[in-house]
Amino acid sequence: MGVKVSPIVVEIIRNAVNSAAREMNSCLIKSSFGPGIYEMKDCSVGIFDKDAKLLGQSSGLPIFLGNLEICINIVTEKIGLDSYREGDVFVMNEPYLQGTHVADVTVLAPIFHKGKLHGFTAVRAAMQDMGGKDPIGNADSTDVYQEGLRIPPIRLCKEGTLCEDVMEIIAMNSRYHTMMKGDLNACIAACYTGETRMNELFDRYGTQVMEESAKEIFRQSEEIDRQAVQNIPDGVYEAEGCLDNDGQTEEPRLLKVKVVIQGDRMKIDLSGSAKMGKGPINCGRAQTIAACRVGYKQMINPKSQVSGGTFQNLDVVVEEGTFLAAEEPAPCGWYFTGLGLLIDLIGKALSPVMIKEAAAAHYGDSSLIIFRGYDSVRKKQFGICEATSGGWGAFYGGDGQNCMINVVNGDLKNWSVEFIEDKFPLRLLSYSIRTDSQGPGKWNGGAGVIRTYRVETDGECHLMLWIERTRTTAWGLFSGGNGKAPIAIVNPNTPDERRYLKTNTLSLKKGDIVQIQTGGGGGYGNPLQRDKKAVQEDIENEYITEEYAKEFYGYEA
Structure with a gap:
């Protein structure tokens, strides 16, 4: 049975973990070599518990923040929870797993306290160049191989020691070798910074208090979301729109959104949207789900913080073979093209019954x-x-x-x-x-x-x-x-x-x-x-x- 934690301690820990995430983000930005990170802030960070549930995050790209836990789960499924070691760091950018394009690199690390796994830190940052047929990116790719180096989930650091061969392979495939190394090292430093701050909290409050506080934070998030959805009339709400084209043909790309409200649950169904495109408009399923979460959050308690309890009453249906569920070798260079439209369409669908919440x-x-x-x-x-x-x-x-x-x-x-x-x-x-x-x-x-x-x-x-x-x-x-x-x-x-x-x-x-x-x-x-x-x-x-x-x-x- 867990220890009883006062509401005051819960709030202190909630804010402390988010503060730790902000420090991670600051570390990443201030130590990076690439202007896309230090100047444009094309990055996001998060801190998670051992079940990959979100504990804290800094401001960043919402579509990154919406699926970092998916990357943690992917690594865990690959190596097993017992295979993590203190000081390990993993790296990946595989579009069909994490849902983005090859330029977005995810780096994550386990959090150990006194020899026991208690959570994870994760960073996603856009790299200046990952190789490919054109510098930085291209608008006319027809398959993923033209877009640059793909990295499956692999160790970048093993028990605190950098895997130099992995670093060299990644850096040598970029036109900016030194910048790539600097940015990856900044990601590693950010992950370690988050681990250090979490260990300080574990030392101060104890792991039991931290875990019980997290459970309460999750419970609160889920409860207020369920109440908000419960207040929306049951029904089916629909909207659709078109993207101009896929970059290779002039055919418009249809995006269909059906929002189903039933009690305290919401389902966003994207069935009927356009098939995968020949050009780089395709998006991995994980990132489509993240965009649906952003659309949901814009309408449901937008001022409350996101945690591991958020989105528990949200189901997303993405039809196989559509440009929102990219499969190899579909090009994904501009995967985010349809996501802004998708997020807007969720609000449009719900606008008849959420007049004051919709924009x-x-x-x-x-x-x-x-x-x-x-x-x-x-x-x-x-x-x-x-x-x-x-x-x-x-x-x-x-x-x-x-x-x-x-x-x-x-x-x-x-x-x-x-x-x-x-x-x-x-x-x-x-x-x-x-x-x-x-x-x-x-x-x-x-x-x-x-x-x-x-x-x-x-x-x-x-x-x-x-x-x-x-x-x-x-x-x-x-x-x-x-x-x-x-x-x-x-x-x-x-x-x-x-x-x-x-x-x-x-x-x-x-x-x-x-x-x-x-x-x-x-x-x-x-x-x-x-x-x-x-x-x-x-x-x-x-x-x-x-x-x-x-x-x-x-x-x-």
């Missing part, structure tokens, strides 16, 4: 832009991959947020102007609100951005773009209007102007200009009911023009 759709896409080539000033190869911000959907009582990273990327940051100009042969000519991009409504959707780059190298330079959500733009709710679709323009307002959504190796020369205009969020409610003073302020702030205000709001100057 209109956000721009939903990472709107990736990659420059790569040779820097003639710094005399070296360069590569930069940027996820661009856009507009979020409006909700009951409030406008959508302007210029935010999409829901899939969570805490990820876009590159600052200063960082880009200091590190790469690029000049930022503009970074501004995209006027008239938001969906109109009683509450407006958020605005997208305009970001304009000029090439500053005499050397080779290529552009890769992966822009989505032009067929199914950010929809409005309850008579709200849609947000504007995204676009990228090369050499705008010149005789050489060209427009793109996806391209892999578009050659650029010094002086060429690339402008990306991201999508806006959907509006909520009838635009004619918008407060006239708010419309005037939007015009003054240059969020909208007078012409836009006249068309959608009946505005008269």
Whole structure:
């Protein structure tokens, strides 16, 4: 029988474990070599009990946080729980197991206290380059082998000693050997940091108190979730939307969502969605489940912390053979493309019975832009991959947020102007609100951005773009209007102007200009009911023009 733990101690331990996770994240970011981690924060960490149930996490990418425990279970199934040793560290990036692409590397380690296994620490971080046919990534891969090195679950450290041969194999398959080693070592350090902090808590409170506190935290999370779902009317709620294409064909990719509420349980059924694509749009099942968890969490107690008790009343059905359950050798380079749409569709499906909790759709896409080539000033190869911000959907009582990273990327940051100009042969000519991009409504959707780059190298330079959500733009709710679709323009307002959504190796020369205009969020409610003073302020702030205000709001100057 477990010891009795007071509610005060439970709260102390809840916050202490999350604090330990934040320290893990800080260790990872501050000791990494790659700017994708230390500058863009393309990473997540978590601390788990011995059953791989979440104890604590730091802010990060929600779709990473939603399935780190799956990776722990995969390793445990492979080696057995009794085979872990103190100081062990495991690494993997296999897309069909962890659900992402090869650039996302998962590193995890067991937590031992006084010789006994008590839990795990886990890190996922995006590496700058994992090999493959093009630096950083490509928009036209047709199988996973073109996308880079695949790593099954293997030991990176054995009882505290680095497996040098494994490290060398991984590093030598990257175009950035030193950066790869530095980032992997940062992941190892983060895992060990979490183990150290957990051992301090075990020493202070004892393992029994820690375990009983975890059980209570899990119980609380599960109880409040079940109560919230119980309050939703039983029924079947559906929504669907389309991605533009798979990067190889022009065929739109259908995504169907059916949400079934029965008592205190929710089922998200994705059956009927498009089959696997020829291009790199496919997503592993584990990551699709993680995205469903994000969509669930947005609607069910979004302000409460996630723990091992969360999602216990959620079932996810993913149909085999669809692009949401990728199988070898399907390319998975841009696996996250459909996940923003999926998360939005869950909210749309439930919006008729969750009017005040649902939001209109956000721009939903990472709107990736990659420059790569040779820097003639710094005399070296360069590569930069940027996820661009856009507009979020409006909700009951409030406008959508302007210029935010999409829901899939969570805490990820876009590159600052200063960082880009200091590190790469690029000049930022503009970074501004995209006027008239938001969906109109009683509450407006958020605005997208305009970001304009000029090439500053005499050397080779290529552009890769992966822009989505032009067929199914950010929809409005309850008579709200849609947000504007995204676009990228090369050499705008010149005789050489060209427009793109996806391209892999578009050659650029010094002086060429690339402008990306991201999508806006959907509006909520009838635009004619918008407060006239708010419309005037939007015009003054240059969020909208007078012409836009006249068309959608009946505005008269």
